[in-house]
């Protein structure tokens with residue numbers, strides 16, 4: 161039987177982030193809807209054509225999104241919260257982007273049809289991490305009596321669009337059970353079974369329309385199948401797929417799982433009435449044996465054997481050795497990446513500045529597809545048909561394994577000398593707190609920000625020019641100094657208590673450190689979507705990590721020299737550096753993390769020596785690194801927390817260590833957060849209205865907390881009363897002397913006008929809280 165090749169999803173942003181540019185132009189009013197939609201269509205056409213040219217048999221459609229595929233699904237089924245004022249019918253772009261980004265005033269109204277729009281002031285929907293990735297989705301919201309109706313025909317439209325270009329695609333849908341599981345309801349006790357029963361007719365309608373349009377296969381993603389599931393979830397899956405199989409005409413479903421093993425859900429998955437099943441054999445290689453033993457003979461297996469979550473070139477010989485017996489068994493198989501290629505950069509061919517050795521060890525989305533096609537040809541036509549490609553793969557694997565670039569004896573020696581004492585502060589928190597209060601002398605409800613200030617076009621342009629050499633080192637430096645000085649003065653002026661330098665010199669909180677640490681490589685165009693138009697270029701951790709020289713001390717010293725108020729030292733922690741990088745797969749993650757911890761520890765000590773009284777070590781990604789299965793949590797949390805403590809514990813008791821985590825689910829890991837033993841933690845709480853403080857209160861979290869009162873993900877300016885109210889709620893959960901006042905996260909994505917207005921309001925809210933205390 162012929163082995164075929166599928167991609168489960170291709171990056172949406174375009175090789176040069178064309179989608180980002182088009183979206184931001186549209187949002188700022190510099191272009192119109194037609195221009196945005198034309199760019200989007202062009203990107204889709206190019207990505208389909210490219211995949212066809214590379215030899216993909218099952219090219220996906222509806223993997224593209226203007227913002228997020230979960231939001232697309234909410235639009236498809238008409239799950240639009242009442243605050244967005246949707247009147248039914250098809251969900252238009254204004255509502256779509258209001259859900260994605262919030263909306264304020266009438267600035268965004270550009271229907272251009274002469275209708276009078278009311279001024280709107282709505283917050284964005286909640287955004288959270290997609291499984292254990294750095295991709296964020298918009299959380300679906302379900303109301304009491306939630307009804308569903310087909311409200312966006314995007315999936316059908318894009319199928320037809322590709323078809324018109326001669327490409328018969330396999331449309332991608334987010335499966336109904338995962339969709340419901342990712343969502344939340346404002347009403348307690350809203351039954352998921354009722355929701356599912358209301359939802360299924362929409363899915364049936366979509367499948368029938370796709371069938372009518374000519375689709376034969378549909379990829380239906382149910383990554384919830386790799387999570388710990390309750391009996392109730394399993395029942396929902398059974399009910400959902402029975403209904404889809406019974407009602408949908410002629411469509412074959414490829415049930416797609418990724419990011420882990422089916423594990424104890426395998427039997428559940430295998431009895432679902434679907435035509436195919438996709439397995440992540442990178443995260444969970446061992447499951448292939450079980451599946452082969454148990455799967456009904458007619459079930460098409462899609463084998464996810466190329467890593468969709470990392471950038472390493474595959475060892476094709478090793479993979480072929482595993483595939484041979486499956487191919488010979490006569491079962492229909494499809495070769496695929498482990499998951500959508502959304503999480504990898506697009507094309508290594510664009511990288512001409514990478515170290516040649518490191519480059520030869522890498523594969524981005526395009527190269528991964530080439531690997532899949534090579535593997536399929538080896539199985540279909542024999543190895544000799546692709547001898548050259550196989551030899552190149554094998555040479556690269558050997559080169560990487562034996563390269564002197566990845567080992568550093570000094571790092572190994574230093575790691576061997578780490579003691580338990582190095583992971584503990586000297587005194588316990590109450591004693592540290594006393595010393596810190598004495599040294600800092602802050603008032604109640606101290607105000608601060610999380611670190612970054614707006615990364616304006618000017619800042620980015622200056623950095624780009626400096627990179628190109630058209631702006632000299634001295635010019636760039638003096639530009640950054642001026643930005644920093646202005647920002648420090650402004651923070652003093654509006655009355656913030658603890659200041660930051662603004663991070664203008666940083667391209668990104670992880671990449672900036674990656675560029676200065678030994679053991680990391682970085683790309684020019686290796687962008688990966690994080691949310692909406694926002695992208696990151698994850699550094700590539702390929703070797704042992706060390707810090708050749710101080711990284712942030714000079715900028716901190718300059719900023720502190722401008723003010724008498726405490727200036728926070730600002731660092732990214734080792735767990736976050738690790739989780740937001742592409743990490744080597746030849747040593748355990750825990751070890752790479754410890755190496756990074758030692759490097760950042762050196763920076764912490766140097767900042768203290770330079771005079772820093774407060775040092776913030778951001779661990780924004782600690783939670784997203786949590787394994788998807790509860791049974792694996794402890795191991796991870798143990799080494800992650802230990803790495804943080806190793807980083808933070810080189811300082812005196814009077815030095816205040818802050819950490820920052822911008823997410824809102826702590827209930828499950830609050831004990832580990834406590835074990836980190838930070839003096840102050842800032843967290844994201846504005847969108848969830850302080851919901852998560854319950855976890856801290858129940859745990860009797862002893863240290864100080866800055867629950868974010870300003871949702872920085874949206875241009876919306878929160879009024880004083882809104883933040884005062886959030887602080888009032890915080891006071892019902894925490895002791896007044898525990899509370900700091902700060903935004904949810906850094907302000908790099910914001911513009912100055914809204915930032916200024918919001919922070920002035922925030923300071924006023926803190927003053928109101930102080931007054932209420934007196």
Ligand SMILES: Nc1nc2c(c(=O)[nH]1)N[C@@H](CNc1ccc(C(=O)N[C@@H](CCC(=O)N[C@@H](CCC(=O)N[C@@H](CCC(=O)O)C(=O)O)C(=O)O)C(=O)O)cc1)CN2
Pocket residue numbers: 294615617619620621623624666667668669670671690691693694695696697740780908909
């Ligand atoms: N790594 C990481 N993950 C994270 C976060 C984070 O901050 N970092 N925050 C959370 C939310 N996610 C976010 C992800 C990205 C951005 C973000 O702002 N990204 C920027 C890019 C940041 C960057 O690397 N900037 C570079 C490159 C900027 C650039 O585009 N330069 C132009 C040229 C500039 C010009 O001429 O205008 C180019 O290279 O083409 C720089 O400043 O130097 C963007 O998409 O716009 C924000 C939040 C969770 N995950």
Ligand SMILES: [Zn+2]
Pocket residue numbers: 610780820821822904905906
């Ligand atoms: Zn943050």
